[in-house]
Amino acid sequence: MGSHLLDTTFGVCLIGVIIAAEFHGVACVQAWYYFTHQTDRWPLKLYVATLLSLDSVHQALITHTVYTYFVTNFDNPSQLNHIVWSLRVQVLINGLTALLAQSFLAFRVWRLSKGNKWLTGAALVLILAEFGSVLAYIARSIPLKALAEVETRLKALSITVNALAASSDVFIAAILCFLLLSSRTGFNRTDTMIRKLVLFFVNTGLFTRLFSLFAIASLISITVASTTFIYILFFFCMGRLYCNSLLAILNARKMIRGRDDEMFTTKDMPLSWQRAVHGQPRTESAVSARAENGKDRRELAVGIDTDTDRESAGDEDEDAKAGSR
Known part of the structure:
Protein backbone atom coordinates (compact mmCIF):
# COMPACT_ATOMS: atom_id res chain seq x y z
CA MET A 1 0.00 0.00 0.00
CA GLY A 2 1.47 3.33 -1.11
CA SER A 3 2.14 6.20 1.25
CA HIS A 4 -0.51 8.32 -0.48
CA LEU A 5 -3.08 5.62 0.32
CA LEU A 6 -1.91 5.40 3.94
CA ASP A 7 -2.45 9.14 4.30
CA THR A 8 -6.17 8.88 3.52
CA THR A 9 -6.75 5.61 5.38
CA PHE A 10 -4.73 4.66 8.46
CA GLY A 11 -3.12 8.09 8.70
CA VAL A 12 -6.59 9.61 9.05
CA CYS A 13 -7.43 6.98 11.70
CA LEU A 14 -4.37 8.05 13.68
CA ILE A 15 -5.50 11.67 13.58
CA GLY A 16 -8.95 10.56 14.75
CA VAL A 17 -7.45 8.72 17.74
CA ILE A 18 -5.42 11.78 18.72
CA ILE A 19 -8.43 14.12 18.55
CA ALA A 20 -10.59 11.60 20.43
CA ALA A 21 -7.92 11.37 23.14
CA GLU A 22 -8.05 15.14 23.61
CA PHE A 23 -11.83 15.05 23.96
CA HIS A 24 -11.46 12.19 26.42
CA GLY A 25 -9.14 14.31 28.52
CA VAL A 26 -11.74 17.08 28.59
CA ALA A 27 -14.37 14.53 29.65
CA CYS A 28 -12.16 13.32 32.50
CA VAL A 29 -11.73 16.89 33.76
CA GLN A 30 -15.49 17.47 33.52
CA ALA A 31 -16.14 14.21 35.37
CA TRP A 32 -13.70 15.21 38.12
CA TYR A 33 -15.52 18.53 38.49
CA TYR A 34 -18.88 16.76 38.54
CA PHE A 35 -17.97 14.28 41.27
CA THR A 36 -16.28 16.92 43.43
CA HIS A 37 -18.82 19.76 43.04
CA GLN A 38 -22.21 18.13 42.45
CA THR A 39 -24.22 16.38 45.17
CA ASP A 40 -26.57 14.31 43.03
CA ARG A 41 -28.19 11.07 44.06
CA TRP A 42 -26.34 7.82 43.42
CA PRO A 43 -28.37 6.74 40.32
CA LEU A 44 -27.26 9.81 38.39
CA LYS A 45 -23.70 9.45 39.67
CA LEU A 46 -23.73 5.81 38.55
CA TYR A 47 -25.02 6.93 35.16
CA VAL A 48 -22.15 9.42 34.79
CA ALA A 49 -19.61 6.82 35.93
CA THR A 50 -20.96 4.32 33.39
CA LEU A 51 -20.83 6.88 30.60
CA LEU A 52 -17.24 7.82 31.44
CA SER A 53 -16.26 4.15 31.67
CA LEU A 54 -17.65 3.47 28.20
CA ASP A 55 -15.80 6.54 26.96
CA SER A 56 -12.54 5.22 28.42
CA VAL A 57 -13.07 1.72 27.01
CA HIS A 58 -13.72 3.17 23.57
CA GLN A 59 -10.52 5.22 23.72
CA ALA A 60 -8.59 2.10 24.69
CA LEU A 61 -10.12 0.13 21.80
CA ILE A 62 -9.32 2.65 19.08
CA THR A 63 -5.81 3.07 20.49
CA HIS A 64 -5.36 -0.71 20.33
CA THR A 65 -6.58 -0.67 16.72
CA VAL A 66 -4.02 1.91 15.58
CA TYR A 67 -1.24 0.29 17.64
CA THR A 68 -1.94 -3.10 16.04
CA TYR A 69 -1.80 -1.73 12.50
CA PHE A 70 1.18 0.61 12.96
CA VAL A 71 3.34 -1.17 15.56
CA THR A 72 2.45 -4.84 15.89
CA ASN A 73 2.20 -5.25 12.09
CA PHE A 74 4.90 -2.74 11.23
CA ASP A 75 6.38 -3.44 7.79
CA ASN A 76 3.76 -6.11 7.16
CA PRO A 77 1.46 -4.61 4.51
CA SER A 78 -0.50 -7.83 4.06
CA GLN A 79 -2.10 -7.30 7.50
CA LEU A 80 -3.36 -3.81 6.72
CA ASN A 81 -6.46 -5.23 5.06
CA HIS A 82 -7.22 -7.47 8.05
CA ILE A 83 -10.00 -6.41 10.45
CA VAL A 84 -8.66 -6.02 13.99
CA TRP A 85 -11.16 -7.20 16.61
CA SER A 86 -11.03 -3.89 18.51
CA LEU A 87 -12.11 -1.99 15.40
CA ARG A 88 -15.32 -4.02 15.36
CA VAL A 89 -16.01 -3.82 19.10
CA GLN A 90 -15.54 -0.04 19.27
CA VAL A 91 -18.63 0.37 17.09
CA LEU A 92 -20.71 -1.35 19.79
CA ILE A 93 -19.24 0.81 22.57
CA ASN A 94 -19.94 3.94 20.56
CA GLY A 95 -23.51 2.76 20.06
CA LEU A 96 -24.01 2.11 23.77
CA THR A 97 -22.66 5.56 24.63
CA ALA A 98 -25.07 7.16 22.17
CA LEU A 99 -27.97 5.10 23.55
CA LEU A 100 -27.30 6.19 27.14
CA ALA A 101 -26.74 9.86 26.33
CA GLN A 102 -29.71 10.28 24.00
CA SER A 103 -32.05 8.35 26.31
CA PHE A 104 -31.17 10.83 29.06
CA LEU A 105 -32.18 13.73 26.81
CA ALA A 106 -35.32 11.91 25.64
CA PHE A 107 -36.40 11.62 29.27
CA ARG A 108 -35.97 15.40 29.60
CA VAL A 109 -38.31 15.78 26.62
CA TRP A 110 -40.84 13.57 28.43
CA ARG A 111 -40.67 15.61 31.61
CA LEU A 112 -40.71 19.04 30.00
CA SER A 113 -43.54 18.13 27.60
CA LYS A 114 -45.62 16.85 30.54
CA GLY A 115 -45.57 13.29 29.25
CA ASN A 116 -46.21 13.98 25.55
CA LYS A 117 -46.11 10.48 24.05
CA TRP A 118 -45.78 11.65 20.45
CA LEU A 119 -42.73 13.84 20.95
CA THR A 120 -41.01 11.42 23.30
CA GLY A 121 -41.96 8.46 21.11
CA ALA A 122 -40.50 10.11 18.00
CA ALA A 123 -37.24 10.74 19.84
CA LEU A 124 -37.12 7.16 21.12
CA VAL A 125 -37.82 5.75 17.65
CA LEU A 126 -34.80 7.59 16.25
CA ILE A 127 -32.62 6.55 19.20
CA LEU A 128 -33.60 2.88 19.04
CA ALA A 129 -33.34 2.84 15.24
CA GLU A 130 -29.79 4.14 15.51
CA PHE A 131 -28.82 1.51 18.08
CA GLY A 132 -30.57 -1.20 16.06
CA SER A 133 -28.54 -0.16 13.01
CA VAL A 134 -25.35 -0.40 15.09
CA LEU A 135 -26.26 -3.95 16.18
CA ALA A 136 -27.07 -4.90 12.58
CA TYR A 137 -23.73 -3.46 11.43
CA ILE A 138 -21.81 -5.52 14.00
CA ALA A 139 -23.75 -8.70 13.23
CA ARG A 140 -23.11 -8.38 9.50
CA SER A 141 -19.44 -7.55 10.02
CA ILE A 142 -18.65 -10.67 12.08
CA PRO A 143 -18.19 -13.02 9.06
CA LEU A 144 -16.06 -10.44 7.22
CA LYS A 145 -12.29 -10.69 7.39
CA ALA A 146 -11.05 -7.87 5.13
CA LEU A 147 -11.56 -4.12 5.36
CA ALA A 148 -12.31 -4.04 1.65
CA GLU A 149 -15.37 -6.21 2.29
CA VAL A 150 -16.63 -3.76 4.90
CA GLU A 151 -16.37 -0.88 2.44
CA THR A 152 -18.44 -2.68 -0.18
CA ARG A 153 -20.97 -4.70 1.84
CA LEU A 154 -21.67 -2.43 4.80
CA LYS A 155 -21.58 1.01 3.19
CA ALA A 156 -25.38 1.36 3.28
CA LEU A 157 -25.52 0.44 6.98
CA SER A 158 -22.71 2.87 7.78
CA ILE A 159 -24.62 5.65 6.05
CA THR A 160 -27.77 4.69 7.96
CA VAL A 161 -26.03 4.77 11.35
CA ASN A 162 -24.55 8.21 10.71
CA ALA A 163 -27.79 9.61 9.28
CA LEU A 164 -29.81 8.44 12.28
CA ALA A 165 -27.20 9.79 14.71
CA ALA A 166 -27.36 13.26 13.16
CA SER A 167 -31.16 13.20 12.87
CA SER A 168 -31.81 12.15 16.47
CA ASP A 169 -29.46 14.76 17.92
CA VAL A 170 -30.90 17.63 15.85
CA PHE A 171 -34.47 16.50 16.57
CA ILE A 172 -34.00 16.30 20.36
CA ALA A 173 -32.22 19.67 20.53
CA ALA A 174 -34.95 21.31 18.42
CA ILE A 175 -37.74 19.82 20.55
CA LEU A 176 -36.15 20.97 23.81
CA CYS A 177 -35.77 24.51 22.48
CA PHE A 178 -39.36 24.49 21.19
CA LEU A 179 -40.73 23.29 24.52
CA LEU A 180 -38.79 25.94 26.39
CA LEU A 181 -39.94 28.73 24.08
CA SER A 182 -43.56 27.57 24.28
CA SER A 183 -43.35 27.79 28.09
CA ARG A 184 -42.99 31.58 28.09
CA THR A 185 -45.42 33.20 30.50
CA GLY A 186 -45.05 36.94 29.88
CA PHE A 187 -43.34 37.45 33.25
CA ASN A 188 -39.99 39.11 32.71
CA ARG A 189 -37.89 37.03 35.11
CA THR A 190 -39.39 33.72 33.96
CA ASP A 191 -38.96 34.57 30.27
CA THR A 192 -35.39 35.69 30.93
CA MET A 193 -34.63 32.25 32.35
CA ILE A 194 -36.18 30.61 29.28
CA ARG A 195 -34.03 32.70 26.97
CA LYS A 196 -30.95 31.73 28.96
CA LEU A 197 -31.81 28.06 28.71
CA VAL A 198 -32.43 28.24 24.96
CA LEU A 199 -29.13 30.06 24.47
CA PHE A 200 -27.48 27.38 26.61
CA PHE A 201 -28.74 24.57 24.37
CA VAL A 202 -27.94 26.40 21.15
CA ASN A 203 -24.64 28.09 22.03
CA THR A 204 -23.21 26.81 25.30
CA GLY A 205 -24.00 23.21 24.28
CA LEU A 206 -20.79 23.30 22.28
CA PHE A 207 -20.10 19.57 22.42
CA THR A 208 -23.65 18.71 21.30
CA ARG A 209 -23.30 21.04 18.32
CA LEU A 210 -19.88 19.55 17.55
CA PHE A 211 -21.47 16.12 17.64
CA SER A 212 -24.04 17.19 15.04
CA LEU A 213 -21.27 18.58 12.84
CA PHE A 214 -19.15 15.45 13.25
CA ALA A 215 -22.11 13.16 12.50
CA ILE A 216 -22.96 15.13 9.35
CA ALA A 217 -19.29 15.23 8.32
CA SER A 218 -19.05 11.46 8.82
CA LEU A 219 -22.20 10.96 6.75
CA ILE A 220 -20.92 13.15 3.91
CA SER A 221 -17.41 11.65 3.87
CA ILE A 222 -18.63 8.05 3.79
CA THR A 223 -20.96 8.96 0.93
CA VAL A 224 -18.53 10.88 -1.29
CA ALA A 225 -15.19 9.34 -0.16
CA SER A 226 -16.04 5.77 0.82
CA THR A 227 -12.63 4.44 -0.29
CA THR A 228 -10.94 6.51 2.42
CA PHE A 229 -11.17 6.37 6.23
CA ILE A 230 -12.08 10.03 6.65
CA TYR A 231 -15.48 9.05 8.04
CA ILE A 232 -13.75 6.94 10.71
CA LEU A 233 -11.95 10.05 11.99
CA PHE A 234 -15.31 11.67 12.79
CA PHE A 235 -16.88 8.43 14.04
CA PHE A 236 -14.09 7.89 16.57
CA CYS A 237 -14.95 11.24 18.19
CA MET A 238 -18.75 11.04 18.26
CA GLY A 239 -19.08 9.01 21.46
CA ARG A 240 -16.59 11.33 23.14
CA LEU A 241 -18.70 14.35 22.23
CA TYR A 242 -21.80 12.68 23.66
CA CYS A 243 -20.07 12.16 26.99
CA ASN A 244 -18.78 15.73 27.07
CA SER A 245 -22.14 17.27 26.17
CA LEU A 246 -23.96 15.46 28.99
CA LEU A 247 -21.29 16.37 31.53
CA ALA A 248 -21.41 20.00 30.36
CA ILE A 249 -25.19 20.08 30.92
CA LEU A 250 -24.89 18.61 34.41
CA ASN A 251 -22.02 20.88 35.43
CA ALA A 252 -23.66 24.04 34.09
CA ARG A 253 -26.71 23.81 36.36
CA LYS A 254 -25.27 26.02 39.09
CA MET A 255 -24.23 28.64 36.58
CA ILE A 256 -27.74 28.80 35.10
CA ARG A 257 -29.27 28.83 38.59
CA GLY A 258 -26.95 31.66 39.67
CA ARG A 259 -28.44 34.34 41.93
CA ASP A 260 -28.83 37.69 40.31
CA ASP A 261 -31.73 39.93 39.39
CA GLU A 262 -32.53 37.78 36.38
CA MET A 263 -32.92 34.54 38.32
CA PHE A 264 -35.94 33.37 40.21
CA THR A 265 -37.26 30.88 42.75
Whole structure:
Protein backbone atom coordinates (compact mmCIF):
# COMPACT_ATOMS: atom_id res chain seq x y z
CA MET A 1 0.00 0.00 0.00
CA GLY A 2 1.47 3.33 -1.11
CA SER A 3 2.14 6.20 1.25
CA HIS A 4 -0.51 8.32 -0.48
CA LEU A 5 -3.08 5.62 0.32
CA LEU A 6 -1.91 5.40 3.94
CA ASP A 7 -2.45 9.14 4.30
CA THR A 8 -6.17 8.88 3.52
CA THR A 9 -6.75 5.61 5.38
CA PHE A 10 -4.73 4.66 8.46
CA GLY A 11 -3.12 8.09 8.70
CA VAL A 12 -6.59 9.61 9.05
CA CYS A 13 -7.43 6.98 11.70
CA LEU A 14 -4.37 8.05 13.68
CA ILE A 15 -5.50 11.67 13.58
CA GLY A 16 -8.95 10.56 14.75
CA VAL A 17 -7.45 8.72 17.74
CA ILE A 18 -5.42 11.78 18.72
CA ILE A 19 -8.43 14.12 18.55
CA ALA A 20 -10.59 11.60 20.43
CA ALA A 21 -7.92 11.37 23.14
CA GLU A 22 -8.05 15.14 23.61
CA PHE A 23 -11.83 15.05 23.96
CA HIS A 24 -11.46 12.19 26.42
CA GLY A 25 -9.14 14.31 28.52
CA VAL A 26 -11.74 17.08 28.59
CA ALA A 27 -14.37 14.53 29.65
CA CYS A 28 -12.16 13.32 32.50
CA VAL A 29 -11.73 16.89 33.76
CA GLN A 30 -15.49 17.47 33.52
CA ALA A 31 -16.14 14.21 35.37
CA TRP A 32 -13.70 15.21 38.12
CA TYR A 33 -15.52 18.53 38.49
CA TYR A 34 -18.88 16.76 38.54
CA PHE A 35 -17.97 14.28 41.27
CA THR A 36 -16.28 16.92 43.43
CA HIS A 37 -18.82 19.76 43.04
CA GLN A 38 -22.21 18.13 42.45
CA THR A 39 -24.22 16.38 45.17
CA ASP A 40 -26.57 14.31 43.03
CA ARG A 41 -28.19 11.07 44.06
CA TRP A 42 -26.34 7.82 43.42
CA PRO A 43 -28.37 6.74 40.32
CA LEU A 44 -27.26 9.81 38.39
CA LYS A 45 -23.70 9.45 39.67
CA LEU A 46 -23.73 5.81 38.55
CA TYR A 47 -25.02 6.93 35.16
CA VAL A 48 -22.15 9.42 34.79
CA ALA A 49 -19.61 6.82 35.93
CA THR A 50 -20.96 4.32 33.39
CA LEU A 51 -20.83 6.88 30.60
CA LEU A 52 -17.24 7.82 31.44
CA SER A 53 -16.26 4.15 31.67
CA LEU A 54 -17.65 3.47 28.20
CA ASP A 55 -15.80 6.54 26.96
CA SER A 56 -12.54 5.22 28.42
CA VAL A 57 -13.07 1.72 27.01
CA HIS A 58 -13.72 3.17 23.57
CA GLN A 59 -10.52 5.22 23.72
CA ALA A 60 -8.59 2.10 24.69
CA LEU A 61 -10.12 0.13 21.80
CA ILE A 62 -9.32 2.65 19.08
CA THR A 63 -5.81 3.07 20.49
CA HIS A 64 -5.36 -0.71 20.33
CA THR A 65 -6.58 -0.67 16.72
CA VAL A 66 -4.02 1.91 15.58
CA TYR A 67 -1.24 0.29 17.64
CA THR A 68 -1.94 -3.10 16.04
CA TYR A 69 -1.80 -1.73 12.50
CA PHE A 70 1.18 0.61 12.96
CA VAL A 71 3.34 -1.17 15.56
CA THR A 72 2.45 -4.84 15.89
CA ASN A 73 2.20 -5.25 12.09
CA PHE A 74 4.90 -2.74 11.23
CA ASP A 75 6.38 -3.44 7.79
CA ASN A 76 3.76 -6.11 7.16
CA PRO A 77 1.46 -4.61 4.51
CA SER A 78 -0.50 -7.83 4.06
CA GLN A 79 -2.10 -7.30 7.50
CA LEU A 80 -3.36 -3.81 6.72
CA ASN A 81 -6.46 -5.23 5.06
CA HIS A 82 -7.22 -7.47 8.05
CA ILE A 83 -10.00 -6.41 10.45
CA VAL A 84 -8.66 -6.02 13.99
CA TRP A 85 -11.16 -7.20 16.61
CA SER A 86 -11.03 -3.89 18.51
CA LEU A 87 -12.11 -1.99 15.40
CA ARG A 88 -15.32 -4.02 15.36
CA VAL A 89 -16.01 -3.82 19.10
CA GLN A 90 -15.54 -0.04 19.27
CA VAL A 91 -18.63 0.37 17.09
CA LEU A 92 -20.71 -1.35 19.79
CA ILE A 93 -19.24 0.81 22.57
CA ASN A 94 -19.94 3.94 20.56
CA GLY A 95 -23.51 2.76 20.06
CA LEU A 96 -24.01 2.11 23.77
CA THR A 97 -22.66 5.56 24.63
CA ALA A 98 -25.07 7.16 22.17
CA LEU A 99 -27.97 5.10 23.55
CA LEU A 100 -27.30 6.19 27.14
CA ALA A 101 -26.74 9.86 26.33
CA GLN A 102 -29.71 10.28 24.00
CA SER A 103 -32.05 8.35 26.31
CA PHE A 104 -31.17 10.83 29.06
CA LEU A 105 -32.18 13.73 26.81
CA ALA A 106 -35.32 11.91 25.64
CA PHE A 107 -36.40 11.62 29.27
CA ARG A 108 -35.97 15.40 29.60
CA VAL A 109 -38.31 15.78 26.62
CA TRP A 110 -40.84 13.57 28.43
CA ARG A 111 -40.67 15.61 31.61
CA LEU A 112 -40.71 19.04 30.00
CA SER A 113 -43.54 18.13 27.60
CA LYS A 114 -45.62 16.85 30.54
CA GLY A 115 -45.57 13.29 29.25
CA ASN A 116 -46.21 13.98 25.55
CA LYS A 117 -46.11 10.48 24.05
CA TRP A 118 -45.78 11.65 20.45
CA LEU A 119 -42.73 13.84 20.95
CA THR A 120 -41.01 11.42 23.30
CA GLY A 121 -41.96 8.46 21.11
CA ALA A 122 -40.50 10.11 18.00
CA ALA A 123 -37.24 10.74 19.84
CA LEU A 124 -37.12 7.16 21.12
CA VAL A 125 -37.82 5.75 17.65
CA LEU A 126 -34.80 7.59 16.25
CA ILE A 127 -32.62 6.55 19.20
CA LEU A 128 -33.60 2.88 19.04
CA ALA A 129 -33.34 2.84 15.24
CA GLU A 130 -29.79 4.14 15.51
CA PHE A 131 -28.82 1.51 18.08
CA GLY A 132 -30.57 -1.20 16.06
CA SER A 133 -28.54 -0.16 13.01
CA VAL A 134 -25.35 -0.40 15.09
CA LEU A 135 -26.26 -3.95 16.18
CA ALA A 136 -27.07 -4.90 12.58
CA TYR A 137 -23.73 -3.46 11.43
CA ILE A 138 -21.81 -5.52 14.00
CA ALA A 139 -23.75 -8.70 13.23
CA ARG A 140 -23.11 -8.38 9.50
CA SER A 141 -19.44 -7.55 10.02
CA ILE A 142 -18.65 -10.67 12.08
CA PRO A 143 -18.19 -13.02 9.06
CA LEU A 144 -16.06 -10.44 7.22
CA LYS A 145 -12.29 -10.69 7.39
CA ALA A 146 -11.05 -7.87 5.13
CA LEU A 147 -11.56 -4.12 5.36
CA ALA A 148 -12.31 -4.04 1.65
CA GLU A 149 -15.37 -6.21 2.29
CA VAL A 150 -16.63 -3.76 4.90
CA GLU A 151 -16.37 -0.88 2.44
CA THR A 152 -18.44 -2.68 -0.18
CA ARG A 153 -20.97 -4.70 1.84
CA LEU A 154 -21.67 -2.43 4.80
CA LYS A 155 -21.58 1.01 3.19
CA ALA A 156 -25.38 1.36 3.28
CA LEU A 157 -25.52 0.44 6.98
CA SER A 158 -22.71 2.87 7.78
CA ILE A 159 -24.62 5.65 6.05
CA THR A 160 -27.77 4.69 7.96
CA VAL A 161 -26.03 4.77 11.35
CA ASN A 162 -24.55 8.21 10.71
CA ALA A 163 -27.79 9.61 9.28
CA LEU A 164 -29.81 8.44 12.28
CA ALA A 165 -27.20 9.79 14.71
CA ALA A 166 -27.36 13.26 13.16
CA SER A 167 -31.16 13.20 12.87
CA SER A 168 -31.81 12.15 16.47
CA ASP A 169 -29.46 14.76 17.92
CA VAL A 170 -30.90 17.63 15.85
CA PHE A 171 -34.47 16.50 16.57
CA ILE A 172 -34.00 16.30 20.36
CA ALA A 173 -32.22 19.67 20.53
CA ALA A 174 -34.95 21.31 18.42
CA ILE A 175 -37.74 19.82 20.55
CA LEU A 176 -36.15 20.97 23.81
CA CYS A 177 -35.77 24.51 22.48
CA PHE A 178 -39.36 24.49 21.19
CA LEU A 179 -40.73 23.29 24.52
CA LEU A 180 -38.79 25.94 26.39
CA LEU A 181 -39.94 28.73 24.08
CA SER A 182 -43.56 27.57 24.28
CA SER A 183 -43.35 27.79 28.09
CA ARG A 184 -42.99 31.58 28.09
CA THR A 185 -45.42 33.20 30.50
CA GLY A 186 -45.05 36.94 29.88
CA PHE A 187 -43.34 37.45 33.25
CA ASN A 188 -39.99 39.11 32.71
CA ARG A 189 -37.89 37.03 35.11
CA THR A 190 -39.39 33.72 33.96
CA ASP A 191 -38.96 34.57 30.27
CA THR A 192 -35.39 35.69 30.93
CA MET A 193 -34.63 32.25 32.35
CA ILE A 194 -36.18 30.61 29.28
CA ARG A 195 -34.03 32.70 26.97
CA LYS A 196 -30.95 31.73 28.96
CA LEU A 197 -31.81 28.06 28.71
CA VAL A 198 -32.43 28.24 24.96
CA LEU A 199 -29.13 30.06 24.47
CA PHE A 200 -27.48 27.38 26.61
CA PHE A 201 -28.74 24.57 24.37
CA VAL A 202 -27.94 26.40 21.15
CA ASN A 203 -24.64 28.09 22.03
CA THR A 204 -23.21 26.81 25.30
CA GLY A 205 -24.00 23.21 24.28
CA LEU A 206 -20.79 23.30 22.28
CA PHE A 207 -20.10 19.57 22.42
CA THR A 208 -23.65 18.71 21.30
CA ARG A 209 -23.30 21.04 18.32
CA LEU A 210 -19.88 19.55 17.55
CA PHE A 211 -21.47 16.12 17.64
CA SER A 212 -24.04 17.19 15.04
CA LEU A 213 -21.27 18.58 12.84
CA PHE A 214 -19.15 15.45 13.25
CA ALA A 215 -22.11 13.16 12.50
CA ILE A 216 -22.96 15.13 9.35
CA ALA A 217 -19.29 15.23 8.32
CA SER A 218 -19.05 11.46 8.82
CA LEU A 219 -22.20 10.96 6.75
CA ILE A 220 -20.92 13.15 3.91
CA SER A 221 -17.41 11.65 3.87
CA ILE A 222 -18.63 8.05 3.79
CA THR A 223 -20.96 8.96 0.93
CA VAL A 224 -18.53 10.88 -1.29
CA ALA A 225 -15.19 9.34 -0.16
CA SER A 226 -16.04 5.77 0.82
CA THR A 227 -12.63 4.44 -0.29
CA THR A 228 -10.94 6.51 2.42
CA PHE A 229 -11.17 6.37 6.23
CA ILE A 230 -12.08 10.03 6.65
CA TYR A 231 -15.48 9.05 8.04
CA ILE A 232 -13.75 6.94 10.71
CA LEU A 233 -11.95 10.05 11.99
CA PHE A 234 -15.31 11.67 12.79
CA PHE A 235 -16.88 8.43 14.04
CA PHE A 236 -14.09 7.89 16.57
CA CYS A 237 -14.95 11.24 18.19
CA MET A 238 -18.75 11.04 18.26
CA GLY A 239 -19.08 9.01 21.46
CA ARG A 240 -16.59 11.33 23.14
CA LEU A 241 -18.70 14.35 22.23
CA TYR A 242 -21.80 12.68 23.66
CA CYS A 243 -20.07 12.16 26.99
CA ASN A 244 -18.78 15.73 27.07
CA SER A 245 -22.14 17.27 26.17
CA LEU A 246 -23.96 15.46 28.99
CA LEU A 247 -21.29 16.37 31.53
CA ALA A 248 -21.41 20.00 30.36
CA ILE A 249 -25.19 20.08 30.92
CA LEU A 250 -24.89 18.61 34.41
CA ASN A 251 -22.02 20.88 35.43
CA ALA A 252 -23.66 24.04 34.09
CA ARG A 253 -26.71 23.81 36.36
CA LYS A 254 -25.27 26.02 39.09
CA MET A 255 -24.23 28.64 36.58
CA ILE A 256 -27.74 28.80 35.10
CA ARG A 257 -29.27 28.83 38.59
CA GLY A 258 -26.95 31.66 39.67
CA ARG A 259 -28.44 34.34 41.93
CA ASP A 260 -28.83 37.69 40.31
CA ASP A 261 -31.73 39.93 39.39
CA GLU A 262 -32.53 37.78 36.38
CA MET A 263 -32.92 34.54 38.32
CA PHE A 264 -35.94 33.37 40.21
CA THR A 265 -37.26 30.88 42.75
CA THR A 266 -39.43 27.90 41.85
CA LYS A 267 -42.62 29.76 42.61
CA ASP A 268 -41.94 31.90 39.51
CA MET A 269 -41.87 28.81 37.29
CA PRO A 270 -44.80 27.76 35.09
CA LEU A 271 -46.76 24.83 36.51
CA SER A 272 -45.19 22.38 34.02
CA TRP A 273 -41.71 23.38 35.20
CA GLN A 274 -42.70 22.92 38.83
CA ARG A 275 -43.81 19.39 37.99
CA ALA A 276 -40.49 18.74 36.26
CA VAL A 277 -38.55 20.02 39.26
CA HIS A 278 -40.61 18.68 42.15
CA GLY A 279 -42.49 15.77 40.58
CA GLN A 280 -45.92 17.24 41.44
CA PRO A 281 -47.82 20.56 41.22
CA ARG A 282 -46.66 23.10 43.77
CA THR A 283 -48.64 25.93 45.27
CA GLU A 284 -47.06 29.29 45.98
CA SER A 285 -47.49 28.84 49.72
CA ALA A 286 -45.89 25.40 49.64
CA VAL A 287 -42.87 26.65 47.73
CA SER A 288 -42.58 29.65 50.07
CA ALA A 289 -42.67 27.34 53.09
CA ARG A 290 -39.88 25.19 51.69
CA ALA A 291 -37.83 28.28 50.96
CA GLU A 292 -38.28 29.51 54.51
CA ASN A 293 -37.07 26.14 55.81
CA GLY A 294 -34.00 26.34 53.60
CA LYS A 295 -35.00 23.15 51.72
CA ASP A 296 -35.96 24.50 48.32
CA ARG A 297 -33.62 22.89 45.83
CA ARG A 298 -33.89 24.44 42.46
CA GLU A 299 -33.06 22.65 39.26
CA LEU A 300 -32.98 23.32 35.56
CA ALA A 301 -36.31 23.82 33.88
CA VAL A 302 -35.56 20.84 31.67
CA GLY A 303 -36.24 18.66 34.71
CA ILE A 304 -32.91 17.15 35.70
CA ASP A 305 -33.92 15.13 38.75
CA THR A 306 -31.08 15.44 41.21
CA ASP A 307 -30.43 16.51 44.76
CA THR A 308 -28.45 19.73 44.47
CA ASP A 309 -26.07 20.93 47.12
CA ARG A 310 -27.51 22.91 50.03
CA GLU A 311 -27.33 26.67 49.89
CA SER A 312 -25.30 28.71 52.34
CA ALA A 313 -27.01 30.34 55.33
CA GLY A 314 -26.97 33.77 53.69
CA ASP A 315 -28.44 32.41 50.44
CA GLU A 316 -31.17 30.57 52.33
CA ASP A 317 -32.29 33.85 53.90
CA GLU A 318 -32.32 35.46 50.47
CA ASP A 319 -34.45 32.64 49.05
CA ALA A 320 -36.84 32.89 51.99
CA LYS A 321 -37.34 36.59 51.31
CA ALA A 322 -37.92 35.91 47.60
CA GLY A 323 -40.39 33.10 48.36
CA SER A 324 -42.40 35.24 50.76
CA ARG A 325 -42.97 38.04 48.27
